[in-house]
Amino acid sequence: MFAEITLAVGTTGWASIATTAAMLYRRRLHTDTLTGLGNRTALHRTARRERFTCGLVGLLMVDLDQFKAINDTHGHPFGNKVLAAVAAQLDDATHPGERAVRLHGDEFAVWLGPVSGSTAAEHRADQLAEALAEPIWVDGQRLTALGSVGLAVAPAATDLAELLGHADAHMYEIKANRRLTVLPTGQAQRNRDTHGGTAA
Known part of the structure; x- marks a missing residue:
């Protein structure tokens, strides 16, 4: 009897350890180690969960302007701290149901989830x-991380890669205009039509 109880307790203990280890592994799999935000895998998981809902979803892409100059001037450790500070800004600004993730380098995305339309999504992009x-503070220095924000709004069933492509194209359109703003959807459409691009 004593041996059976010991074995049962031991088995339960190992099962608990294995479960905890699996949870930690999954968390690391979906987390960007530098910023603590979700990563691209987490974004795909979030998008899949809402793919079969009705209505529209919104996605933002954010790219920091002239970030390479920060790395070149101050070094990569300083640049990493800037990325972490920007990530905290984005995370603090998200609403329930939204999710900020780091894609790679100085590119981030914010999953807006269900939106009522382009106007509502543009309002969130502006916010x-x-x-x-x-302003952010890094190593005692006060900085403003200028960025370009691109927006895509589409039916929830739209493939995430397509959403990312539209948001990315819109973001680089913003960057080309050297403005920290979001182009109205109509203007973005006219610009793409003029240059032979695709609509977001």
Whole structure:
């Protein structure tokens, strides 16, 4: 009897350890180690969960302007701290149901989830752009991380790669204009039509 109880307790203990280890592994799999935000895998998982809902979803892409110059001037450790500070800004600015992730380098995305339409999504994009423009402190230096924000709005069933492509194209359109703003959807459409691009 004593041996059976010991074995049962031991088995339960190992099962608990294995479960905890699996949870930690899954968390690491979906987390960007530098910033603590979700990563691209986490974004795909979030998008899959909402793919079969009705209506529209929104996605933002954020790219920091002239970030390479920060790394070249101050070094990569300083640049990493800037990325972490920007990630915290984006995370603090998200609403329930939204998720900020780091894609790679100085590119981030914010999954807006269900939106009522382009106007509502553009409003959220403006709010997040304003949050991003707030000063940050890194190693005692006050900085403003200027960024370009691109927006895509599409039916929930749209493939994430397509959403990312539209948001990315819109973001680089913003960057080309050298503005920290979000182009109205109609203007973005006219610009793409003029240059032979695809609509977001």
